[in-house]
Amino acid sequence: MLSYLIEKEFKQLFRNSFLPRLILLFPCMLLIVFPWAATLEVQDVRLAIIDQDHSQTSRRLIQQIEASRYFRFQHMAVSYEEALQAIEKDQIDIILQIPIDFEKEQILGKPAEVQIAANAINGMKGNLGSSYLAQIINRQSDTTSIRYLYNPHLDYKHYMVPALMTMMLFLICGFLPALNIVSEKENGTIEQINVTPVNKVVFTLSKLIPYWLIGFFVLSIAMLLAWLIYGLVPASSLSTIYIGAGIFIFLVSGVGITISNYSSTLQQAMFVTWFFVIIMLLMSGLFTPVGSMPEWAQSIAAFNPLKYFVEFIRMVYLKGSSLAEVGKPLGCLLGFGILFNIWAVWSYRKQQ
Known part of the structure; x- marks a missing residue:
C-alpha cells in the first residue's frame, strides 16, 4: 500500500510542470546569487x-x-x-x-x-x-601574527554557503509538503484517501518519503554547485553530512505536515509557513551569530531546530568535525524530529 501511495505522490508531482523546475532552479539560483548579495564583506x-x-x-x-x-x-x-x-x-x-x-x-x-x-x-x-x-x-x-583557522582567507561566502543549504532544505522539504496536502484538500482529492483503510502512519509516510528523497537530491546538487562555483568541499566525510541532513529533512517535513493538518486553505498554509520560515531563519544564526543576540533571544533560539543544523553543517563543512563531535546538535535535531512527526501523525484527521 505504501509503495502505491509514494508512486502516486511522484506522479502528482511530475504532472505539475512548474514544481520539478522549481526544485531544480531554486538551489541553483540560491547558491549562485545569494552568497554575493548577502555578504557582510565591505570592499571599495x-x-x-x-x-x-x-x-x-x-x-x-x-x-x-x-x-x-x-x-x-x-x-x-x-x-x-x-x-x-x-x-x-x-x-x-x-x-x-x-x-x-x-x-x-x-x-x-x-x-x-x-x-x-x-x-x-x-x-x-x-x-x-x-x-x-x-x-x-x-x-x-606590531609583530603580532594572526592565523585564522578553518576559513583562513575570511571568505564570507564560505561561511554563508553551508548555511544556505539549511535554508534550501527547510523551504523545499518543509514548505512544499504543507502546500501539497492543503492543495489536495482544496481540490477534494484527499477525500479519496480518507475513504480508504489507509491508516494515519502510512498516509503521513507516503507524504514524507518523496520529499525526503527530493531533499537528498537537492542537497547533492547544492554541494556540487558549491564545489564548482566556490571551490568549497566538505572538510569532513560526505556520509556525516548525509546523516545529519537526513535527520534534518525528517524534522522539517514533519513540521510541514503538521502545519498542513491545521490549515484549511492554501492561503492559510502559505501565511503560517512563511511566518515560521522568517522567524526561524532570522534566529538560526544563518546571518548573524546566535551568541551576539540578547539573552532572551538566545533562549528562544534554543528551541529553534534550524539553529542546530546551521551549527552542524558549518562544523562539518568548514571545521571537519566527525559524527561524534556533532553529537549534541544531531541529538537535538533528532529529538525535534521525533516530536514533530508524532505530532503530524496525531493531528491528522481522516475526516478532513
Missing part, C-alpha cells in the same frame, strides 16, 4: 588620507593601504576640513589623518597614533572599513 571603501608627516614610514603605510582590496584611494587631502567636506558631499567614506612626528614616535618606541574618522550613516561600512584600516596600521607597527 572610499578613502581620503591626510599625511602631515611626509616621512618614509607614512608613505609605506599609504602604499600598504592602496594595495588592499578593501579600499579605493580617492585623494590626498590637505586638511581635515577639506576631507570632512568630501564626506558631507558623499565623495568619501573614511578619513585617515597621519600626524606630524608619526615616524619619530615609532623610532622612539612610543605608540604612534593616527586618527580615523568614518561616515557612520552606513554603520556596517563605517565600522568594518575602520576595522580593516586599523588592522593594516597595526600590522606595520
Whole structure:
C-alpha cells in the first residue's frame, strides 16, 4: 500500500510542470546569487588620507593601504576640513589623518597614533572599513601574527554557503509538503484517501518519503554547485553530512505536515509557513551569530531546530568535525524530529 501511495505522490508531482523546475532552479539560483548579495564583506571603501608627516614610514603605510582590496584611494587631502567636506558631499567614506612626528614616535618606541574618522550613516561600512584600516596600521607597527583557522582567507561566502543549504532544505522539504496536502484538500482529492483503510502512519509516510528523497537530491546538487562555483568541499566525510541532513529533512517535513493538518486553505498554509520560515531563519544564526543576540533571544533560539543544523553543517563543512563531535546538535535535531512527526501523525484527521 505504501509503495502505491509514494508512486502516486511522484506522479502528482511530475504532472505539475512548474514544481520539478522549481526544485531544480531554486538551489541553483540560491547558491549562485545569494552568497554575493548577502555578504557582510565591505570592499571599495572610499578613502581620503591626510599625511602631515611626509616621512618614509607614512608613505609605506599609504602604499600598504592602496594595495588592499578593501579600499579605493580617492585623494590626498590637505586638511581635515577639506576631507570632512568630501564626506558631507558623499565623495568619501573614511578619513585617515597621519600626524606630524608619526615616524619619530615609532623610532622612539612610543605608540604612534593616527586618527580615523568614518561616515557612520552606513554603520556596517563605517565600522568594518575602520576595522580593516586599523588592522593594516597595526600590522606595520606590531609583530603580532594572526592565523585564522578553518576559513583562513575570511571568505564570507564560505561561511554563508553551508548555511544556505539549511535554508534550501527547510523551504523545499518543509514548505512544499504543507502546500501539497492543503492543495489536495482544496481540490477534494484527499477525500479519496480518507475513504480508504489507509491508516494515519502510512498516509503521513507516503507524504514524507518523496520529499525526503527530493531533499537528498537537492542537497547533492547544492554541494556540487558549491564545489564548482566556490571551490568549497566538505572538510569532513560526505556520509556525516548525509546523516545529519537526513535527520534534518525528517524534522522539517514533519513540521510541514503538521502545519498542513491545521490549515484549511492554501492561503492559510502559505501565511503560517512563511511566518515560521522568517522567524526561524532570522534566529538560526544563518546571518548573524546566535551568541551576539540578547539573552532572551538566545533562549528562544534554543528551541529553534534550524539553529542546530546551521551549527552542524558549518562544523562539518568548514571545521571537519566527525559524527561524534556533532553529537549534541544531531541529538537535538533528532529529538525535534521525533516530536514533530508524532505530532503530524496525531493531528491528522481522516475526516478532513
